[in-house]
Amino acid sequence: MKCYRLDPGHGLAGLTLDERDVPEPGPGQVLVRIRANSLGFRDLMVLDGNYPLPISPGVVPGCEGAGEVVAVGDGVNRVRPGDRVAATVFPRWLDGPFIRDNAAQLGTMIDGVLTEYAVFGEDAVVPVPAHLSFEEAATLPLAAVTAWHALSAGGPPRPGSTVLTLGSGGVSLFVLQFAKLAGARVIVTTSSPVKAERLRALGADAVIDYREDPQWSQKVLDLTGGRGADRVVDATGPLEQSLKSVAASGDLAFVGYWLSGAEGARPVDPAALFSAGAVLNRIATGSRAHFTELTRAVELHRLRPVIDREFPFEKVPDAFEYCASGGGFGKIVISHS
Incomplete structure (x- = not known):
């Protein structure tokens, strides 16, 4: 072989x-x-x-x-x-x-x-x-399992809740698809109008171009009536903007992009962590149990x-x-x- x-x-x-x-x-x-x-x-x-x-x-x-x-x-x-x-x-x-x-x-x-x-x-x-x-x-084994884990840590998203996911990489696309299955409203950040249209076609309720507005957390607050997103899945950074976007007592799923020295991986003021008032969950892919759960959802809804x-x-x-x-x-x- x-x-x-x-x-x-x-x-x-x-x-x-x-x-x-x-x-x-x-x-x-x-x-x-x-x-x-x-x-x-x-x-x-x-x-x-x-x-x-x-x-x-x-x-x-x-x-x-x-x-x-x-x-x-x-x-x-x-x-x-x-x-x-x-x-x-x-x-x-x-x-x-x-x-x-x-x-x-x-x-x-x-x-x-x-x-x-x-x-x-x-x-x-x-x-x-x-x-x-x-x-x-x-x-499925990496990106989809990571997305499922990020959405289920702290409990699955409720129908009508707001999920924010960053970028249009593999994890974020699965977050978008899974969150829509749960009945959530989904906001996605991206870098181009072309990607924005494709994200809307997949079901995104709102898309924010972070190149046009690097301080995009304000747009998230505007889209949520000042409340912030109930759950943020941060796979790209900057984490400071995610902390400003999450609702008080919400959940922020932190995927380890910072390990690569990515552009969004920069120090965060501890005051921003405290002020967010949210639960920060570190996400490292997921277990066999996560994988089994998501395959059931994928099969039930015939998601592709x-x-x-x-x-x-x-x-x-x-x-x-x-x-x-x-x-x-x-x-x-x-x-x-």
Whole structure:
């Protein structure tokens, strides 16, 4: 089989296509033929060696993949050959709060999914909705799980409540879709009129161009009668503007963009944290339980992820270059077909 391997910290020069034997599942394990992958900003950080978790030299990169079970080891009863599944980003994080013992992550500390076949523990895969293609299912494990976790921390959004999500990256697009399923009013920030129109087409109730107005929190207050958004999902920053946008006693889901040295990652005045009067939740992807919950919602409502562009497996370096160029709208997918 073919698989990619990574020498972290060298960018694309550290990414090589390798061959090795197809692995065999041991007791409690399943062998999955990977049919599709998805890439995002997190993968660029790993490629450059700029990531908070340790990256093992020679690791198979990639944490988002979907495929079909082709063999199972002794004692497996959750899945069987022929099942369509996706891998969980943190294979040991089954439920409950995140703890360091569950920090082993696909594509950094342990081998990931940019490969033709992969072995997982049976608890580390989740059945995917029947109406989705493998390419669509591959967009779920990271961005969708993060969005679901961000919206459910502190309780799901109530019908009629206001959700603010920042930017039009993969996490924010899923936040928009999931929040609309819950009956929430959704405000989104973006950087261009073209993206604004696409966001409205997906159901956004209001769109704010942050390039036209860097102090966009005032517009959020205007749109909410001075109250602020009941929930803010901040995946891009600046955090100070989010703190000014959230309602008193509201929830602010903070996704770790600051780790990358992003433009919005700058120090925040402690007085702004206190004055917001909101609950600040740190969001680091999510558990198997989060993943299972969101797949039920996706299947019930026949929701489809937004895909920007597909690349063949042999062109993964091109997909990384396209991802690094920015400006896309939706998930970047690798197809093995």
